[in-house]
Amino acid sequence: MARNRTIIIAILLLLVAFSRIPRLDEFDFHQDEVWTVYQTFGSPAQIVQWVPFDWAPLHFLFVGSWRSAVGIDPIPLRYSSALMSLLTATLLYRVARRLFGKTGVEAAGQLTILAYAAIGYATYQSVIIR
Secondary structure, three states: OHHHHHHHHHHHHHHHHHHHHHHOOOOOOOHHHHHHHHOOOOOHHHHHHHOOOOOOHHHHHHHHHHHHHHOOOHHHHHHHHHHHHHHHHHHHHHHHHHHOOOOOHHHHHHHHHHHHHHOHHHHHHOOOOO
16 A cells, blocks of 8 residues: 555656656746856855845755756756755645545645646746746
């Protein structure tokens, strides 16, 4: 039973990945993405200093470390967003299982992943650097 659940979740996560990764080059690299990457050219202390006080510096630190690992090409930079969408789908699965209790636990979690994969705005947000 647990093995089947794992296989189904893996298939659903692959569906999420296949709905995002081919679209990484679909959108032009726009001004907000350029600004986000530009903010990461510096030491971690400089990145934290440059980020406005009402923004989260952890995001910029993550983007800076990701940029250091993959380079400045827009497509590899956007892979981090696609990977984060997989993490989000997994967390939504866990939340749905907790919310719906004992009845329909697996179906609720799986439908939540499918709903997340189908939302157009979530797909757009998961293929740009935000």
